[in-house]
Amino acid sequence: MQASTYLHFNGNCKEAMTFYADVLGGEITMLMQFKDAPEEVCKNIPEEAKELIMHCTLEAGNLSIMASDFFNEKEAFNKGNNFAVSINTEDEEQALSVFNGLSKGAFVMMPFEEAFWGGKFGMLRDKFGVNWMVSLEESIA
Template identity: 70%
Template sequence: MQAQTYLHFNGNCEEAMTFYADVLGGEITQQMTFSDAPESSLTFPEEVMDLIMHSTLVAGDLVIMASDYLNQKEEFNSGNNFAVSINSFDEDEAVTVFNGLSEGGIIFMPFEEAFWGGKFGMLRDKYGVQWMVSLLDESHA
């Protein structure tokens, strides 16, 4: 079983996923707008046709899926109910990811030694998504 994260954005999904692909060294393997949906599917408002209906980012074993938020029953709420957790055994990689994601964001916990071993840091990026980055020590292998 694998855990995958699905993120919703408020009109800037394409920008955010491109940013994540760059920081994480991955690639966007699938991306479609609402206008790409078959005509037989649900009818979407004209103002969302250029927004992202689905995007998939693959970076090694990490898969992140996302879309622009479209829900007429509930307002968009920027990323306060989850965090994406990234684990690495490579310190350079962990530092690069943490520093990249923190650009323009808010660091809640600096990336530093953790009492359980390795290093750990928490942040909210410039898109409102919360991240936890862990450098695992060999006892977690």
């Protein structure tokens, strides 16, 4: 299991991550806008959000920072809800255990389920106000 920092921005993710890449001497290795998602996902995204960044990864040496533009119709962007602890695992039992454990008394933003990019994914804010993202890597058989 591995944990990393996941940042959320208010429409300026690409600008911020480019800035961090310059400062840290790293490079952006992944940049995907909401419009790049499969059609079944895109049909639920408002036009004004399609240009926003759905996922970005910055790598600098052993450091990896992931980010996206904040897009949530249930709540507004606030400083303080613009980060999450991202847990990645290759073990489904472990991923379910972590997600279900953190879900007790939590606000589940996205249930832990199949993700269009492969594997499974879920997102929640725990009872202490900390945002978590749990990812199960797609197994390659």
